Amino acid sequence: MATKNPDYMTAKETAEAWGVTRRYVNLCIEDGRIPGVMKIGNMWMIPKNTKKPVGKREGKTPKNPLSSDLAGIIEATMKPWPDDKTPTRYWTP
Numbered sequence: 001m002a003t004k005n006p007d008y009m010t011a012k013e014t015a016e017a018w019g020v021t022r023r024y025v026n027l028c029i030e031d032g033r034i035p036g037v038m039k040i041g042n043m044w045m046i047p048k049n050t051k052k053p054v055g056k057r058e059g060k061t062p063k064n065p066l067s068s069d070l071a072g073i074i075e076a077t078m079k080p081w082p083d084d085k086t087p088t089r090y091w092t093p
Contacts, residue, residue, distance in 0.1 A: 005045065007047060008038075008045040008048060009045070009046050009047075010044070010045065010046075011025045011043070011044045014046045014050075025046070026044070028053050033053040034050055035050065036050065
């Protein structure tokens with residue numbers, strides 16, 4: 001179904017333009033993340049110049065990043081084995 005107002009798109013047209021599902025567009029409308037929407041009957045109309053809102057999880061840092069101790073251990077295990085056969089506490093010539 002084509003939109004009669006050239007300044008607005010339906011939720012389906014918006015979903016196709018943004019490359020997302022219609023459900024995602026409806027969730028964004030319900031959350032108030034799309035400005036300027038209006039409801040005509042049972043159909044949401046979204047302004048054509050509206051940009052896709054940023055997802056809720058995008059740009060967030062992890063809640064429990066690796067601690068510096070654990071990161072150091074991982075870095076130490078990734079080092080190559082020494083080629084010069086220097087004695088260590090685990091290996092002697």
